[in-house]
Amino acid sequence: MNSKKIILIMIGLATVALFFYLDLGRFLTLESLKANRQLLLAFYADHTLLMVAAFMVIYIIQTALALPGAVILSLSAGAVFGPLLGTTYAVTAASIGATLSFLITRYLLREAVLNRFGSKLETINKELEERGINYLLFLRLVPVFPFFLINLAAGLTRLPLRTFVLGTFFGIIPGGFVFVNAGASLATINSLSDIASPRVLGSFALLGLFALIPALYGKVKKQADS
Known part of the structure; x- marks a missing residue:
């Protein structure tokens, strides 16, 4: 491993350690979020671009390093920016x-990830390689596996970067909008379970099944032809 890779890994580890050390x-x-919403809104009114940039940087770091807080950040986007802009910023970040995370896994941590999660990722890896964007959309729409595990699994496959980006972006829009929109009505939320209701999760499951239809059709057709 060359010195540049070592430096990047050390920076990532230091960031994670700092997050937990500073609590x-x-x-x-x-x-x-509820206690500080008015302060965030006031700062946004006075420093719009800085607030948007800071939010997106924080969300990017959180996602890239699999730190806790993704749901709260999505709620924050709705509470501060509103449903449409909030969804745009949150989904993009x-x-x-x-x-x-995908690139870090593919080019920096491949062996470490395989050693730590290899057996858990085997099924995802196989399906991603065979069904590509359709299976990725299914995984993004239906919360079967944790978000960060999908990033790691995809990084271990030969899935093209463009396919991963497109599948991720469009696949997380529905879920992102649900949480961001809930954040816009923050006063009505008493717990995170108020958002992820069985009805909402069921809707995501149906969307995921629709995403799998082309892949399932191709598999059935292939078996019929053989």
Whole structure:
């Protein structure tokens, strides 16, 4: 491993260590968001571009390094920026962060990830390689596996970067909008379970099944022809 890779890995580890050492997770709670919403809105009114840039950088780092707080950040986007702009910022930042995680896995941490999660990722790897964007859309739409595990799994496959970016971006829009839109009505939320209701999760499952239809059709057709 060359010195540049070692430096990048050390920076990532230092960032994760700093996050937990400073207990920054205490700011990424529903209670903290509710308590500080007015301060965030005031700062956004006075420093619009800085607020948007800071939010996106934080979200990108959180996603790239698989730190806690993604749901609260999505709620924050709705609470501060509103449903449409909030969804745009959150989905874009999450997609960039996921892409960085994908690239880090592919080019820096391949062996380490295989040693740590190899057996858990075997099924995802196989399906991603065979079905590409359709299976990726299914994984993004249906919360079967944790978000960061999908990033790691995709990074271990030969899935093209463009396919990963497009599948991730469009696949997380529905879920992103649900949480961002909920954040726009922050006062009505008492717990995170108020958002991820069985009805909402069921809707995501149906969307995921639609995404799999082309892949399933191709598999059935292939078996019929053989």
